[in-house]
Amino acid sequence: MKKILIVEDEAELANNIGEILSNLDYKVAAIVDNASSALEFLEKNEVNLILLDILIHGDLDGIDLAYQIREKYNLPIVFSTAYSGTEYLERISSDIHEGYLLKPFTMDSLKTAVFFGLKRHEEKSTKETKAKGSLKIMDKGYLVPVPYSEIVYLQADGLYTKVFTKAKSYLVRDILKSFEEKLPSEQFLRVHKSFLVNISFVASFNAKKINLGETNIPIRRGLYKELIDKLNV
Structure with missing residues (x-):
């Protein structure tokens, strides 16, 4: 069973997402609302995908947290955001995520985003790794x-x-x-x-x-x- 870490600062929404994922046969590894807690959890636990809100509590936003995660872990990231402007979405680099969800989202869109997030990451892993640094x-x-x-x-x-x-x-x-x-x-x-x-x-x-x-x-x-x-x- 695939384990998913939810990083979301809206408690009620985070719990709803967790319930939906459980019904879709995913395991919710944890729910946190800030970068420090997410990084601390990843140090001690294994997950298969991170569902990451862009605006979270703390000094680091979701984009900076994604950089931190990419530096240490080979994990797929699916962003969630309430911002629908094309200009803003285009600033979210495709190199640091495998998909994004636009809030408010449906159960089907969440299911699709997680499924393809895992699939895209598997496809990336089979390709030649880019020069690191x-x-x-x-x-x-x-x-x-x-x-x-x-x-x-x-x-x-x-x-x-x-x-x-x-x-x-x-x-x-x-x-x-x-x-x-x-x-x-x-x-x-x-x-x-x-x-x-x-x-x-x-x-x-x-x-x-x-x-x-x-x-x-x-x-x-x-x-x-x-x-x-x-x-x-």
């Missing part, structure tokens, strides 16, 4: 391991650096050059004195700027040819 960032007193694959670009801001991921951004007290030395050179390129870019997110570029989807970043003079070589264009 993460950038350790202090955020609200917690060390958040942000996978390299999640980082879109970094921007210098005086003695600080802004780290932009697909899910959210962080402000870190460290200069950009320090990050340039930490991140793998085959994946990240200093395209400007103020910008360090993950080249896998480059959608298009010319001699003056790089398009990273909704963000345009200037590139330093003479970098155009190097960028072409880097991207194997």
Whole structure:
């Protein structure tokens, strides 16, 4: 019987979900409402899937908790959220979850999300594992391991650096050059004195700027040819 950890800060909803999952022949491993309790439980117990609310109690939200879980455990995650805006949902990286549920959801949608969450994770596990590695960032007193694959670009801001991921951004007290030395050179390129870019997110570029989807970043003079070589264009 598959065991599911429920991370949900609405007690009544969490209990309802647990009852539905039990009726669907899943075992509810535990119900917690914050990141610390979830991580503590995972240290001592085995689960097969995590049903994770994005807005939970405590300093870490569900997205940051997902990063923490991905760093230590090979477990499928299904997000639950009350936010239906496409812009918000697109910020939830597909690399840190196997599905999401839009609140309020039905028994059928919960059943489907959990079933395919487990199935997608099994399929991912059979494929070649991506290059591992993460950038350790202090955020609200917690060390958040942000996978390299999640980082879109970094921007210098005086003695600080802004780290932009697909899910959210962080402000870190460290200069950009320090990050340039930490991140793998085959994946990240200093395209400007103020910008360090993950080249896998480059959608298009010319001699003056790089398009990273909704963000345009200037590139330093003479970098155009190097960028072409880097991207194997």
